[in-house]
Amino acid sequence: MKTGKDLTLIVGGGPAGSACAYELAKSGRYCLLLEKEEIPREKVCGGILSHRAASVLVGSGMISTQELEELTLRKHSTITFWDRGEYLRRYTSPSDPVRIVSRSRFDGFLLRRAASAGAEVLAGRKVESVDRVSAATSSGETVFFRHLVGADGTTSIVRRLVSGRRSRKTGMGLHYLVPLRELEREPEGLEVHFGHIPYGYIWVIPGKDSVNIGAGALGSPASPSDIVEALGEFMGSIKCPVSHRQLRGAAIPSLVLHRDLGMDNIYLAGDAAGLVDQVSGEGIGHAAESGMLVARCILSGDRRGTLLKNSGTCIDLVRQSIFYRHLLHSRPARGTAMMSLRDSEEFARGYWNIISGTESYNEMFSRILG
Ligand SMILES: Cc1cc2nc3c(=O)[nH]c(=O)nc-3n(C[C@H](O)[C@H](O)[C@H](O)COP(=O)(O)OP(=O)(O)OC[C@H]3O[C@@H](n4cnc5c(N)ncnc54)[C@H](O)[C@@H]3O)c2cc1C
Structure with missing residues (x-):
């Protein structure tokens, strides 16, 4: 196992960790990635890969268009909106479909790609404790590093080094997987x-x-049991009783964006940095993009200031989502937002553009309002 003063240690082998390891290894940088689970690992997720996420991965060379096609289970260009059981509108995008991927296959692919670029990847190795110069693993090893990257998800142990504690503010996402043939419609x-x-x-x-x-809520007064109940009622309403089904759930970072992606020699990427869109819940693409951004910061000699302050990055998008989420969900604005989705093709197109990553919130609102 690599260790030493030039090493970058990456904790976590999801899209954030793999993308960071790939970028560093591609530039000949010495890096070690530790993942606590054996690979492939399961990840509770809707598996929507936005057009933006696909472009980031293909653009970096981490995945080819052909490989992406092979990993795609299905593509969607149509979205239907409902409000409390009432149909609002259907929108079909003429371009830029989103893809559905299996997270265990997709994440496994990205991790293998990082390893073939030259990163040392060790699975089944949990990082039990970290400080600013070293980390201890569940197998009893101590790893010394120059840079540490926390790509270890919502309950990141590395984030604690930066913020003093693990993030307690989390949202929640839950889902059932229902065989297609069991659906009435x-x-x-x-x-x-x-x-x-x-x-x-x-x-x-x-x-x-x-x-x-599935169901998810971010920065919501709803408790996990409220979300389970709401989802159960919905499943009942579409004649999909839940009694024999397995409910899977996971925490989602909520309102905990770390704009500087860490501090000094410690970096955060993906969920560990709070990089999940606070309206849609998208995080795969932001994880990969931020992993690459972190790698570029490290390669540039820690020039965070120049690289992270640009507009149009995933940090900027999540920041915008924290602002605009109230326009969709707050009590005074909700009614208008639902009416706009029902009555305005442009508004529905804007929502699609957000989830496919082809427009930012600022761009969407200035287009619609201006
Ligand atoms: C129900 C649900 C639905 C979602 N649907 C979507 C969707 O459709 N589209 C979308 O874009 N996003 C979705 N998301 C969000 C998305 O799943 C995450 O944002 C994304 O996985 C973040 O990637 P990551 O690499 O930062 O973290 P993760 O994918 O969580 O990877 C972190 C890795 O770190 C490892 N790890 C943790 N601690 C340690 C440790 N101490 N030592 C070693 N390894 C460690 C974990 O085992 C894990 O493999 C959804 C989330 C949920 C919960």
Whole structure:
């Protein structure tokens, strides 16, 4: 195992860690990635890969267009909006579909790609404790490093070094996987159902053989049991009783964006940095993009200031989502937002552009309002 003063240690082998390791290794930089699970590992997720996320990965050379096609279970260009059981509107995008991927396959691919670029990847190695110069693993090794990258998800141990404690503010996402044949009505594309959970929504995401039906809420007064209940009621309403189904859930970072992606020689990427869109819950692409940004900071001699302050980065997008989420979910604005989705093709197109990553919130609102 690598160790030493030139080493970058990356904790976590999700899209953030793999993308960071790939970028560093590609430039000949010495890096070690430790992942606590054996690979492939399961990740609770809707598996929507935005157009922006795909472009980041293909643009960096980490994945080819052909490989991305092979990893894609299904593509969607249509989204239907509902509010408390009432149909609002369907929108079909003429371009830029989103893709559905299996996270275990997709993440496994990215991790292998980082290893083949030259990163040392060790799975089944949990980082038990860290300080500013070294980390101790579950196998009893001590690793000394120059840079440390926390790509270890929502409950990041590395984030604690930067903020003093693990993040306690989390949102929650839960889902059932329902075989397609068990549904009374096959969904035409993605579905978003508002009005069941404050500051959250219920989603329907058709995959290859099954449909992911789930619910999530960010910065919401709803408790996890409120979300479970709302999802259970929804499943009942579409005649998909939940008694025999397995509910899977995971925390999602909520309102904990770390704009500087860490401090000094310690970096954060992906969920560990709070980089999840606070309206849609998208985080795969932001994880990969931030992992690459962190690698570029390290390669440039820690010039965070220049690289992270640019507009148009995933940090900027998440910052905008924290502001605009109130326009969709707050009590005074909710009614107008639902009416706009029902009555305005442009508004529905704007929502699609956000989830496909082809427009920022600022761009969308200035286009619609101006
Ligand atoms: C229900 C749900 C649905 C979602 N749907 C979508 C979606 O459709 N599209 C989308 O873009 N995003 C979605 N997201 C968000 C997305 O899953 C995350 O934002 C994304 O996985 C973040 O990637 P990451 O690499 O930062 O973290 P992760 O993918 O969580 O990877 C972190 C890795 O670190 C490892 N790790 C943790 N601690 C340690 C340790 N101490 N030592 C070693 N390894 C460690 C973990 O095992 C894990 O493999 C969803 C999230 C949830 C919960």
